[in-house]
Amino acid sequence: MVEATEAIDRTPVRILLVEDNPADVRMTREALKLAKIDHELHVVGDGEQALAFLKRQGPFREAPVPDLVLLDLSIPRISGHGVLEELRSGRAERRFPVVVLTGSKLSEDIERSFALDADEHITKPAGLLHYASELMFAVGLVRPRPAV
Amino acid sequence: MWPPAGIALAALALRGPRLWPGVWIGSAAANFTVQASLVAPLAIGAGAALEATVGALLTRRILADPRATFAEVMPVFRFVASALLAATLSASVAVVALGLAGVVSSLESAATWLTWWLGDATGIMIVAPLIVSWIRPSRIAWNGWRVLELASLAVLLVAAAGELFTGWLLELESLPVSFMLVPFVIWAAIRFTEREVLTLCVIVSAIAIWATVTGSGPFAARSLNQSLLLQQAFVATLLVTGLALAALVQEQRRMRETLQRAHGEMEQIVHAAAHDLQEPLRTVIGYADLLQLRHRERLDADGLEILRTIVAGATRARQLFEDLLAVSETGRRPLALEPTSGSQALAAALGHLKGAIEESGARVTHDALPQVRADRRMLESLFQNLVGNSLKYRSSEPPRIHVSARREGGDWVFSVRDNGIGIDPRYHDVVFRTFERLNRDDARPGTGVGLALCKRIVERHGGRIWVESTASQGATIHFSIPWGGERGGRGGSDGSD
Numbered sequence: 122m123v124e125a126t127e128a129i130d131r132t133p134v135r136i137l138l139v140e141d142n143p144a145d146v147r148m149t150r151e152a153l154k155l156a157k158i159d160h161e162l163h164v165v166g167d168g169e170q171a172l173a174f175l176k177r178q179g180p181f182r183e184a185p186v187p188d189l190v191l192l193d194l195s196i197p198r199i200s201g202h203g204v205l206e207e208l209r210s211g212r213a214e215r216r217f218p219v220v221v222l223t224g225s226k227l228s229e230d231i232e233r234s235f236a237l238d239a240d241e242h243i244t245k246p247a248g249l250l251h252y253a254s255e256l257m258f259a260v261g262l263v264r265p266r267p268a269v
Numbered sequence: 270m271w272p273p274a275g276i277a278l279a280a281l282a283l284r285g286p287r288l289w290p291g292v293w294i295g296s297a298a299a300n301f302t303v304q305a306s307l308v309a310p311l312a313i314g315a316g317a318a319l320e321a322t323v324g325a326l327l328t329r330r331i332l333a334d335p336r337a338t339f340a341e342v343m344p345v346f347r348f349v350a351s352a353l354l355a356a357t358l359s360a361s362v363a364v365v366a367l368g369l370a371g372v373v374s375s376l377e378s379a380a381t382w383l384t385w386w387l388g389d390a391t392g393i394m395i396v397a398p399l400i401v402s403w404i405r406p407s408r409i410a411w412n413g414w415r416v417l418e419l420a421s422l423a424v425l426l427v428a429a430a431g432e433l434f435t436g437w438l439l440e441l442e443s444l445p446v447s448f449m450l451v452p453f454v455i456w457a458a459i460r461f462t463e464r465e466v467l468t469l470c471v472i473v474s475a476i477a478i479w480a481t482v483t484g485s486g487p488f489a490a491r492s493l494n495q496s497l498l499l500q501q502a503f504v505a506t507l508l509v510t511g512l513a514l515a516a517l518v519q520e521q522r523r524m525r526e527t528l529q530r531a532h533g534e535m536e537q538i539v540h541a542a543a544h545d546l547q548e549p550l551r552t553v554i555g556y557a558d559l560l561q562l563r564h565r566e567r568l569d570a571d572g573l574e575i576l577r578t579i580v581a582g583a584t585r586a587r588q589l590f591e592d593l594l595a596v597s598e599t600g601r602r603p604l605a606l607e608p609t610s611g612s613q614a615l616a617a618a619l620g621h622l623k624g625a626i627e628e629s630g631a632r633v634t635h636d637a638l639p640q641v642r643a644d645r646r647m648l649e650s651l652f653q654n655l656v657g658n659s660l661k662y663r664s665s666e667p668p669r670i671h672v673s674a675r676r677e678g679g680d681w682v683f684s685v686r687d688n689g690i691g692i693d694p695r696y697h698d699v700v701f702r703t704f705e706r707l708n709r710d711d712a713r714p715g716t717g718v719g720l721a722l723c724k725r726i727v728e729r730h731g732g733r734i735w736v737e738s739t740a741s742q743g744a745t746i747h748f749s750i751p752w753g754g755e756r757g758g759r760g761g762s763d764g765s766d
Binding site: 144145147148151155224225226227245246247248249250252 | 544545547548550551552554555556558559562583584587
C-alpha cells in the first residue's frame with residue numbers, strides 16, 4: 122500500500138511584491154485580504170532591491186526566502202524583465218517562482234515574460250474582485266489549495 | 270559649351286569665393302594663348318572670375334549647404350536662373366574687352382555675346398551640378414538590376430543621340446527628330462537621380478558638339494557659331510527638363526518616406542497611449558471598488574450612485590482604449606498570410622459568438638466559403654465583428670444572418686447579409702470610421718470600433734469593404750480579398766527600390 126500524502130503547507134504564503142506604485146501596493150494588499158489568502162507580504166520598490174532581497178544582500182541579509190515573487194515590469198533601476206533575466210541566469214542559487222503582475226498586455230511583453238521562464242504573466246485587471254481572483258490563481262501556483 | 274565656367278563656379282561654391290584669383294589667373298592664361306595680347310585676356314579673366322564669384326555666392330544662397338544636391342525643384346530653377354545671370358557678366362566683360370582690343374567688330378558683338386553667354390551658362394548648368402552630384406554619395410540602392418537598367422539606358426541614349434547627330438543607322442540626321450532624346454532623359458530622371466541625368470546630358474553634349482563641329486546633325490546651320498548656339502540651347506533645355514523632373518521625383522519620394530515615417534510614429538503613439546492610459550483607469554476602478562467595500566455604510570444611495578457612475582465611466586473609457594488598441598494592433602502586426610479556409614474562419618468566429626447567438630435566437634447560415642490567402646486570426650476577427658454587428662443591430666425579428674462568397678475578377682467577395690435595422694445610405698461611409706456610432710442607446714453597447722477594425726483588416730489584405738443597405742431592411746456588408754492574397758504580392762521583383 123502506498124501512502125504518498127503530501128503534507129499540506131498551512132503556513133502563511135511568503136510573498137515578495139516588486140512594485141513601485143503605492144496605489145498598486147495597496148490594491149494588492151486589499152485583494153490578498155479580500156481573497157482570504159494567509160500571507161506574509163514583503164514589498165520592494167525597484168529591481169535592484171528585488172535582486173538584493175532575493176540574494177539576501179546588503180540591507181536584506183536577513184530577508185526570508187519568499188514562496189512567490191510578484192513582479193511588476195515597469196519598475197525603476199532594473200526592469201521586471203531584467204530582474205527575471207538575472208534570476209533565471211546560471212548565477213542564481215535557486216529557482217524562485219515568479220509571477221509577472223503588470224499593467225502590460227502587449228504581446229511583446231507577454232512573450233518576453235515566458236521566454237524568460239516566468240511561471241505566469243498576469244495583466245493587472247480592473248476591479249478589486251478580479252484582482253483578488255488573479256492573486257488567488259497566482260498563489261495557487263505555489264500553494265495548491267487543500268482539497269475541500 | 271564652356272566647361273571651365275562650371276568647374277570654376279563649383280570650386281568657388283564648394284571651397285569659398287576667396288579662390289577667385291585662381292579663376293582669374295587660369296582664365297587669363299587660357300585666353301592669353303589665344304589672344305596673344307595682355308589686356309584683353311586679363312579683362313576676360315576678370316569677367317570669368319566675376320561670373321564664378323557671383324554664381325558661387327548665389328549657389329551658396331540657393332543650396333544653403335553648397336554640397337547639397339539638386340534634389341528639390343525650386344533650387345534647380347533658381348540655380349538655372351543664377352547660371353544665366355552669372356554668364357551675362359562674363360559675356361559682357363569679354364565682348365567689351367574684345368571690342369576694345371579690336372578683335373570683335375561691333376557688328377559681330379551681339380552674336381559673340383550670345384555665344385559666349387550661352388556657352389558659359391550651359392557649362393555652368395551642366396558641369397557645376399555634375400561635380401556636386403559626383404562628390405555626394407549616390408542616393409540609389411544599387412544592385413545588379415539597377416546597373417543593368419542604367420547601362421541599357423546609356424546604350425539606347427547613345428544610339429539615339431548617334432542617330433540624331435550622325436545618322437549612323439537610319440540616316441535621319443538631317444531631319445528634326447531631336448525630340449527622340451527627351452524620353453531617355455525622362456527615363457533617367459524618373460528612375461535615377463540628377464547625377465545620372467547630368468552624366469547622360471554630358472554624353473549627349475559631347476556627341477552633339479562633335480557632330481555639329483564636323484557639320485552634321487539637325488543643328489548644322491549656316492555658320493558653325495549658329496550651329497553651336499542651337500545645339501547648346503537644345504542640350505540646355507534637355508538638361509533643365511531632366512534636372513527638374515529628377516528633383517520632382519525625388520521630392521515626391523522623400524515626401525512619401527516622410528509621410529510613412531510620420532504615420533509609423535503616429536501609430537506608435539496611438540498604440541502606447543491606448544495601452545498606457547488604461548493603467549490609471551484601472552487604479553480608478555479598483556479604488557472605487559475599495560471605497561465601496563470599505564465605506565459602503567457611510568455612503569447613502571446618492572453616494573453609491575455617484576460611485577457607480579464613476580466606475581461606469583472609467584470602465585467605458587477603458588473599453589474605448591482597449592478597442593483603440595485592437596485597431597492599432599491590427600495596423601501594426603505583421604500579416605501572416607497563409608492559405609486560410611473561409612469556412613473554418615467563420616466557424617471559429619461563430620464559436621466565439623456562441624453565447625450571443627443563442628441568446629438572440631439567431632440563425633446563421635453560410636454557403637461553402639473558399640480558401641483565401643489571408644491572416645487566419647484577422648479573418649476570424651473580421652467574421653466575428655461582422656456577425657457580431659448583425660447580432661447587435663438586430664431588428665425586432667430574430668436575427669437571420671447569411672454569409673456567402675463569389676468570385677469577382679481577381680477577388681473573392683464575401684458578403685454578410687442580415688435582417689437587422691439596416692444602415693441609412695447617408696451613413697454608409699461614416700460607419701467605417703473609428704469610434705463612430707449611429708446609435709447611442711444602451712441597448713446596443715459598443716464603442717464604434719468594430720467596422721473600423723474590419724476596414725483595417727480588409728485593407729491590409731489589399732481588399733475593400735462596403736455596405737449595401739437601406740434603413741430598416743437589413744444590411745449586407747461586402748468585403749473583397751484579392752484572389753492571390755495581397756494585391757501586388759504576385760509577380761516577380763523588378764529590382765527597384
